[in-house]
Amino acid sequence: MALSNTFLSALSRLLPPNSVLTDPGECLSYGYDNSRQYSSPDVVVFPIHHQDVVAIVKLCHAENIPLVARGRGTSTTGSAVPIQHGLVLSTEKMDAILKIDPANRIIVTQVGVTNAAIQKAAAEHGFMWAPDPTSSAYCSVGGNLAVNAAGPRAVKYGTTHENTLGLRVVTGDGRDFYTGVYTTKGVVGYDLTRLIIGSEGTLAVITEATLKLTPLTESKNTLQLTYDTIEAGAKAVSAIMGQPITPCALEFMDHSAIELVRSQGIELPALARALLLIDVDGPMNALPEMLEAISLAASIPGLIKIEKAFDKESAQRLWNSRKALSPTLRTIAPRKINEDIVVPVSRLPELITTLEKLSKRYAIPIVNFGHAGNGNIHVNLLFGTPQETAALACLSDVFDLVLSLGGTLSGEHGIGILKKNYIDREIDPAALALMRNIKSQFDPKGILNPGKLFPTA
Ligand SMILES: Cc1cc2nc3c(=O)[nH]c(=O)nc-3n(C[C@H](O)[C@H](O)[C@H](O)COP(=O)(O)OP(=O)(O)OC[C@H]3O[C@@H](n4cnc5c(N)ncnc54)[C@H](O)[C@@H]3O)c2cc1C
16 A cells, blocks of 8 residues: 555654654564564554554555554464554553552563563562563563463463453544553443553554552472373373462473483483473472472372473573473474464373474474463464465364363453454454454544454455
């Protein structure tokens, strides 16, 4: 879509110098996200203040220009890709932390700040913001809010939903308001805050957020457990979650993931077919008892070895295996479908064993690992272009399997482009119709992140 000179001049007048890109070369990287999908934006803008965003959205609304809000482009689903071209609104210059309020356990921030910067600012006061995606160093708080991101410690401390008190937003026709509270309780009116969280930029552009802080715990220990079958490893997850001590991370790796880790020179027991990495946090004097309770629950038939780490360096060594995984996946096959499905924890053994069967049936290697304490597994289908049809058929069966086990298609990455044509398998037609109506209330002309989330008509 060629944008008119009048529109571009109006944009330039709204923003400080060097805040508008139109050169295709300069705009190029804003057409990608981590899904490797691409579509070129016509223009990229860098607002600094909330009122800049209001003015940009009003202009796009008046001129019917598609608008995609963008944090740092680490989305894995194509949700940040401007598939209908138009304008990309990058929040990277909206990176001011506005207020740190330890007495109320709150940080108020602009949304372009990275997750890691929030963690650092909170830690200086003895707090953390619970959402800790592995991409923390790169991703923005706005992106975390828009997809309801989470990480390993969600099993104990919850996702972005549970750790956000309020938002300042701009709807698709330029109305702006604060939604939510500055308190840890509040039930006045419909909960628009949690409706907008996870809406992938389709309802409103978020400009500021009031985040709920959690005290950092006194100490943390790590356990690495290996099992001789995948089933034993998956059963151990249910056993751990079935007793009262909640770990602050409970990660799972299947045998293919273990092989990948080994290929990076990290040593693991020879017979290991499944691996659990567990963090336990709490007051120092309570930790030995908590570790004992978890080790006891995890000591089921098939356990090969429990390794314990009591200091930061040894814990880091154990976590290296998990951190080595994502980057090495691309070494197996040129293409990868990376899903983030969730099943009830008690159904994990069935999920993992059936995934193995699907992998054999379609001759598509599948590597499984992830946040098992939440039943959230990253299912990675690895293939070359000639196997694409088989991989997509396999993926379709994976989604049916997940739904048959009482699960959901995405735990943290969201829908974007890549999953939009599957969501009607999970969401009731009446609910989907209501969602479309809600979208049109927030964004009457449908300019916000068009072509995402909803199935193609
Ligand atoms: C190596 C790696 C590891 C990852 N690990 C995890 C993980 O552990 N857990 C996890 O949950 N995710 C993970 N992710 C996915 C990704 O990092 C998260 O989804 C993150 O929240 C995206 O943030 P972003 O700033 O990059 O957003 P972007 O990719 O720029 O955008 C994502 C979506 O948010 C919308 N959006 C962005 N900002 C706004 C705004 N201000 N207002 C409205 N909508 C907005 C965009 O339109 C888009 O729909 C990982 C990704 C990578 C590459």
